[in-house]
Amino acid sequence: MPNAPTAKGRATRARIVEGAAEVLREQGVAFTTLDDIRGRTGTSKSQLFHYFPAGKDELLLAVARFEADRVLKDQQPHLGRLDSWESWRQWRDVVVERYERQGDRCPLGSLFLQVGRDRPGARAIVTGLMRQWQEQLARGMRALQANGLVSSALDVERTAAALLAGIQGGVTIMMSTGDSTHLRAALDTGIEHLRGTAG
Amino acid sequence: MPNAPTAKGRATRARIVEGAAEVLREQGVAFTTLDDIRGRTGTSKSQLFHYFPAGKDELLLAVARFEADRVLKDQQPHLGRLDSWESWRQWRDVVVERYERQGDRCPLGSLFLQVGRDRPGARAIVTGLMRQWQEQLARGMRALQANGLVSSALDVERTAAALLAGIQGGVTIMMSTGDSTHLRAALDTGIEHLRGTAG
DNA sequence: CCTTTTCTGGACTTGCAGGTCCATTTTCCG
DNA sequence: CGGAAAATGGACCTGCAAGTCCAGAAAAGG
Numbered sequence: 001m002p003n004a005p006t007a008k009g010r011a012t013r014a015r016i017v018e019g020a021a022e023v024l025r026e027q028g029v030a031f032t033t034l035d036d037i038r039g040r041t042g043t044s045k046s047q048l049f050h051y052f053p054a055g056k057d058e059l060l061l062a063v064a065r066f067e068a069d070r071v072l073k074d075q076q077p078h079l080g081r082l083d084s085w086e087s088w089r090q091w092r093d094v095v096v097e098r099y100e101r102q103g104d105r106c107p108l109g110s111l112f113l114q115v116g117r118d119r120p121g122a123r124a125i126v127t128g129l130m131r132q133w134q135e136q137l138a139r140g141m142r143a144l145q146a147n148g149l150v151s152s153a154l155d156v157e158r159t160a161a162a163l164l165a166g167i168q169g170g171v172t173i174m175m176s177t178g179d180s181t182h183l184r185a186a187l188d189t190g191i192e193h194l195r196g197t198a199g
Numbered sequence: 200m201p202n203a204p205t206a207k208g209r210a211t212r213a214r215i216v217e218g219a220a221e222v223l224r225e226q227g228v229a230f231t232t233l234d235d236i237r238g239r240t241g242t243s244k245s246q247l248f249h250y251f252p253a254g255k256d257e258l259l260l261a262v263a264r265f266e267a268d269r270v271l272k273d274q275q276p277h278l279g280r281l282d283s284w285e286s287w288r289q290w291r292d293v294v295v296e297r298y299e300r301q302g303d304r305c306p307l308g309s310l311f312l313q314v315g316r317d318r319p320g321a322r323a324i325v326t327g328l329m330r331q332w333q334e335q336l337a338r339g340m341r342a343l344q345a346n347g348l349v350s351s352a353l354d355v356e357r358t359a360a361a362l363l364a365g366i367q368g369g370v371t372i373m374m375s376t377g378d379s380t381h382l383r384a385a386l387d388t389g390i391e392h393l394r395g396t397a398g
Numbered sequence: 399c400c401t402t403t404t405c406t407g408g409a410c411t412t413g414c415a416g417g418t419c420c421a422t423t424t425t426c427c428g
Numbered sequence: 429c430g431g432a433a434a435a436t437g438g439a440c441c442t443g444c445a446a447g448t449c450c451a452g453a454a455a456a457g458g
Contacts, residue, residue, distance in 0.1 A: 006425065006434065030229070030313050033415055044437045045417080051435095055417065104316060109371070113309045114229050117375065126375035162388035165381040166361055169368030172308070176316065176325035182364040189361035193392045205404065205455070232445055243407045244447080254447065 003051055013051045016041050021063045025105050029060065029114045060115050061122060067107045068129045072136075074098050079133075082140025083147060085195070092187045099171050099183060106175045134164045144194065151197040163190040202250055212250045215240050220262045224304050228259065228313045256314050260321060263310045267328045270307070271335075273297050278332075281339025282346060284394075291386045298370050298382060305374045333363045343393065350396040362389040 004010040019041035023032050034048055034056060052058040072079065075098070078091035108126070115122050138160040144150040163186075170183025203209040218240035222231050233247055233255060251257040271278065274297070277290035307325070314321050337359040343349040362385075369382025 004434095008425075009435065012435075028312060028315065031315070034417090035415075046419085046438075047436060049417070056415090109308070110312045112375065113227060113312055116227070116230070117303060123375065123377075130372060130376065130381075158384045159388055161381045161384035162365060165368035165372060165385040166365040167368060168371045168381075169364035169366060169385075172367045172371050173329060173364060176311065176322065177329065178322075182329075182360045182367075185357045185360035186364035186368075189358055189392065193388065193395070196392070196395050203404095207455075208405070211405080233447090234445070245408075245449085246406060248447070249405070255445095 003053075009051075012043065012047060016043060016048065016051060016059070017062050017066050020059060021066055021107065024060075024063060024111070025102075025107050028105065029110045034059075057115050057119065060111050061119070061125075064108060064111045064115070064122070064125050067111070068125050071108070071129060072132060079136050079140075082137070083143035085149065088140065088144075088191055088194075092191065095167065095187065096180060096184055099174060100180050104175050104178050106171070109172070109175070130164065134160050137163055141194065149198060150194050154194075154197050159190075159193070163187075166190055202252075208250075211242065211246060215242060215247065215250060215258070216261050216265050219258060220265055220306065223259075223262060223310070224301075224306050227304065228309045233258075256318065259310050259314050260318070260324075263307060263314070263321070263324050266306045266310070267324050270328060271331060278335050278339075281336070282342035284348065287339065287343075287390055287393075291390065294366065294386065295379060295383060298373060299379050303374050303377050305370070308371070308374070329363065333359050336362055340393065348397060349393050353393075353396050358389075358392070362386075365389055 004013045016037070020032075020037045023036050023040050027036065034045070037043075037059075038045060038048060048059065049055065052062065075091065075094055078087060078094050081087050082091060108129075112122055112126065117123055134157075138156050141150060141154065141156045141160060145152050145154065145156070166186030166189070167183065170180070170186040173182040174180050203212045215236070219231075219236045222235050222239050226235065233244070236242075236258075237244060237247060247258065248254065251261065274290065274293055277286060277293050280286050281290060307328075311321055311325065316322055333356075337355050340349060340353065340355045340359060344351050344353065344355070365385030365388070366382065369379070369385040372381040373379050
């Protein structure tokens, strides 16, 4: 269902998704109505349903995709070039800075609770994001191995999975407490663990 | 506001909280109505508002407290006696088993999205839980230090924070993907990290 | 017992948010 | 141009779920 044949249509659709993302970040999904989104994006009810015929859920899913894209984009180009200790450090700083700026709102996490995880497509967004993220971490670790900075005996996949979990948890905890200590601890301890296997 | 002077009253209140917790686990907070809870607990609307005058939010908060208590209780007695590698392993198994059994529902996480983090009391529940959890992990690490199993140079607080973050993230990811790989990776890598500093 | 408080049942109200509809305007394209 | 398709505005409908109310049953307790 190609839902925006014209350029104007595509622009409006994009405006809705971006505006909705803003509102959802500010208010949280549980407290956001279609009217809020309508107001923010300067659109009418019929436009919302024109571009998202299945209603709110479809819109929320589109926003989830939009937010998921940002997550990895915001970490580039560092995440793509994790081949030295210095690049890992830079990436670490970017991640901390990004999530501290985001504050205590979790756009993605909350979206799925509202939509329902089982909904076709919902799960795929998260699993896809996690897979790509972990892949890039793993690639970075292999780059370190190739440069002789990390033991070749390291179980890269598992270590990458653990680091990713640490980041997720650090962010989760920050959402609840407003404190980034755990995120920093997870990143620093994770990198330190890599350094510990040096050789 | 002592909200249950009589024994019967206290029993009813407890029945409501426990029943609500069940329903919320099964359906998710976004899809649960007071009528669902009423049905499950065999109560009437007036009872719900008799015991939770502020309405749904107050009830959800009570459920959150109830669930938060369970989290640590379910990890005992292992979490309280982390003084040998064997005890750490047992604890690890219990955590994995507990969350795998819980499946892909996150009672606590979702509750706060609905209630709103800012609500007085909401944040305190999570921060308190995290503080206690991390404290017990840190105590376990110090016990390992005391037994000469782990380097005394280890930054216990930071390592405990990182491990806690890993667990949280592992659980979070499992909620979305249904797969406990990350949780296991976080636990195993965390413990391995401790072992790595041995001496 | 008799009074007072607590507890319970369930009908009723109400506001709101999601969703529908259709008239009108704008854009597309031959 | 001119007709078709897309885009837009906004009034309207509707169902549902939170919350109210009051009457009546059960317990407390002197």
